[in-house]
Amino acid sequence: MAQKRILLGVTGGIAAYKSAELVRLLKKSGHAVRVVLTRGAEAFVTPLTFQALSGEPVRTSLLDPEAESGMGHIELAKWADQVVIAPASADFIARLANGLADDLLTTLCCATEAPIAVAPAMNQAMWRNTRTQRNVRLLAEDPQVTLWGPDQGEQACGDTGPGRMLEPQVLADLVNGGGDGVLTGKRVVITAGPTREPIDPVRYITNHSSGKMGYALAAAARAAGARVVLISGPVSLAAPAGVEVRPVTTAEDMLAAAGRAVDEGCDIFIAAAAVADYRPGAVAEQKIKKSADDMTLALVRNPDTLATVAAREDAPYCVGFAAETTEVARYATDKMVRKKLAMIIANDVSQPGIGFNSDNNAVTVFWPGGQRSLGPAAKQVLAADLVQLIAERSSQGRDGAAPATQSNKDQP
Ligand SMILES: Cc1cc2nc3c(=O)[nH]c(=O)nc-3n(C[C@H](O)[C@H](O)[C@H](O)COP(=O)(O)O)c2cc1C
Structure with a gap:
C-alpha cells in the first residue's frame, strides 16, 4: 500500500x-x-x-x-x-x-x-x-x-x-484504496450513458441519458473496494479515479463489450445505461439528402444487453434500472421478473428535477420479496446508498433467499 x-x-x-x-x-x-x-x-x-x-x-x-x-x-x-x-x-x-x-x-x-x-x-x-x-x-x-x-x-x-x-x-x-470495503475482492461491471444508433455518417438516434448515475455508481463501487469496469456510451464525464472505462457507441457495441467484461469475471452487473431499444435497419453510407416532404425510417430491435447477461448460466448478480413515467412499481417489477433480474432500481422520470440529465435522483429499489425507497438526493450520495444495498443483497445470493437482515426490515 x-x-x-x-x-x-x-x-x-x-x-x-x-x-x-x-x-x-x-x-x-x-x-x-x-x-x-x-x-x-x-x-x-x-x-x-x-x-x-x-x-x-x-x-x-x-x-x-x-x-x-x-x-x-x-x-x-x-x-x-x-x-x-x-x-x-x-x-x-x-x-x-x-x-x-x-x-x-x-x-x-x-x-x-x-x-x-x-x-x-x-x-x-x-x-x-x-x-x-x-x-x-x-x-x-x-x-x-x-x-x-x-x-x-x-x-x-x-x-x-x-x-x-x-x-x-x-x-x-x-x-487506503478500498481496504475492507463492502465490495472488496468483487468485480463489478457497470454500463452507463446513452447509445448512439447511426442513421447516416452525420446523424444518429439517441436519448437524454447523461451517464451521471452510472458514473456515480462506478465511483461508489470503487470506493467500496470493488474492481470496476465501466462500459460507457458517449458522455462528457471524466473517468472516476481507479475505474477502467471502456467506451462504446451503439447498443451492439455495448452488448459485445458487456459480454467480454462478464467473460473476464463479474460478480455484480449493473445496467445503468439507457440503451436504444431500436436502431435504423440500414445505415446509409452517404449523407441522406433532403428531398421528399416526408421520410420514413425503418427501425429494428436492438439486442438487450441486460437480459442477455442475466440469461447466462454463469450470470452475475444482475441489477437493472427502469425509467418509467406511469405505474412505476408495476412496470419495474414486471421487468425484473421478465428479465430474470436480482434487483431493479426504478425511477419516475416524469417528476421534475430528478432522473435523466439531472444531478438528483429518487428511486425505489425492488428485489424478490422486498423494496426500499432512497432519495431524493444527489446522484453521488444516492450511489453510495445503492452500492451498500447491492452489496448487502448480493451477499445473500441471486434470489436473496437468506436469513432476515437489516434490509429485510424494509419489506412491506
Ligand atoms: C454542541 C454542538 C454540536 C454541533 N454539531 C454539529 C455537527 O455535528 N455538524 C455540523 O455540521 N454542525 C454542528 N454544529 C454547528 C457547528 O459547530 C457550527 O456550524 C460551526 O460554525 C462550524 O464551524 P466550522 O465550519 O468552522 O467548523 C454543532 C454545534 C454545537 C454547539
Whole structure:
C-alpha cells in the first residue's frame, strides 16, 4: 500500500472526537498525517490530542504570523497527497462548495491540487436541508472533491437518519484504496450513458441519458473496494479515479463489450445505461439528402444487453434500472421478473428535477420479496446508498433467499 501525506481537516461537529481515532489508524497504516482544526473544531477537541497522535504540530489559524512567515498555508497545500475533511460540518461544506477562503482550512482547499475527500457529519435535518443538499450537489460536480458518506443511523442528538460520519475505520480504508470495503475482492461491471444508433455518417438516434448515475455508481463501487469496469456510451464525464472505462457507441457495441467484461469475471452487473431499444435497419453510407416532404425510417430491435447477461448460466448478480413515467412499481417489477433480474432500481422520470440529465435522483429499489425507497438526493450520495444495498443483497445470493437482515426490515 502506498504511503501518503494526508492533510486531515477537522471541523466543528460532535463527531470531531472520532477523528483522533482516524489519525491513529492512518498513522498505523504508515501515512504521514498533519492536522488542521477549524475554529469550530477547537470548541470540541484540542490541538494537543492531534499533535500527540500525529507527531506533527497542529495548525489552527490562517493569520498566525509565526507559521505564515514562510507562507505556511501554501506549503501545507503543496505538501498533501490527499486532503481529508472529517468531520465536515454543514458550515464547512457550504464554504467549500462556494469557494470561500476565509480560514486556514478553506484557504488550503483553494490552494491545493490534491484530491479532497469530504466526510459529512451532521444532524439528519441539517443534512436533508435544501441549502445543504444544494451545496452537496455543487461538491458532487467538483472533479477535485469526493464525498465519503454520510452514513445513516442513530445520531448524537437522539434523531435517526442520514448524516452520521462514516466510522474512522471505514474512512481509513477509503484512504487506503478500498481496504475492507463492502465490495472488496468483487468485480463489478457497470454500463452507463446513452447509445448512439447511426442513421447516416452525420446523424444518429439517441436519448437524454447523461451517464451521471452510472458514473456515480462506478465511483461508489470503487470506493467500496470493488474492481470496476465501466462500459460507457458517449458522455462528457471524466473517468472516476481507479475505474477502467471502456467506451462504446451503439447498443451492439455495448452488448459485445458487456459480454467480454462478464467473460473476464463479474460478480455484480449493473445496467445503468439507457440503451436504444431500436436502431435504423440500414445505415446509409452517404449523407441522406433532403428531398421528399416526408421520410420514413425503418427501425429494428436492438439486442438487450441486460437480459442477455442475466440469461447466462454463469450470470452475475444482475441489477437493472427502469425509467418509467406511469405505474412505476408495476412496470419495474414486471421487468425484473421478465428479465430474470436480482434487483431493479426504478425511477419516475416524469417528476421534475430528478432522473435523466439531472444531478438528483429518487428511486425505489425492488428485489424478490422486498423494496426500499432512497432519495431524493444527489446522484453521488444516492450511489453510495445503492452500492451498500447491492452489496448487502448480493451477499445473500441471486434470489436473496437468506436469513432476515437489516434490509429485510424494509419489506412491506
Ligand atoms: C454542541 C454542538 C454540536 C454541533 N454539531 C454539529 C455537527 O455535528 N455538524 C455540523 O455540521 N454542525 C454542528 N454544529 C454547528 C457547528 O459547530 C457550527 O456550524 C460551526 O460554525 C462550524 O464551524 P466550522 O465550519 O468552522 O467548523 C454543532 C454545534 C454545537 C454547539
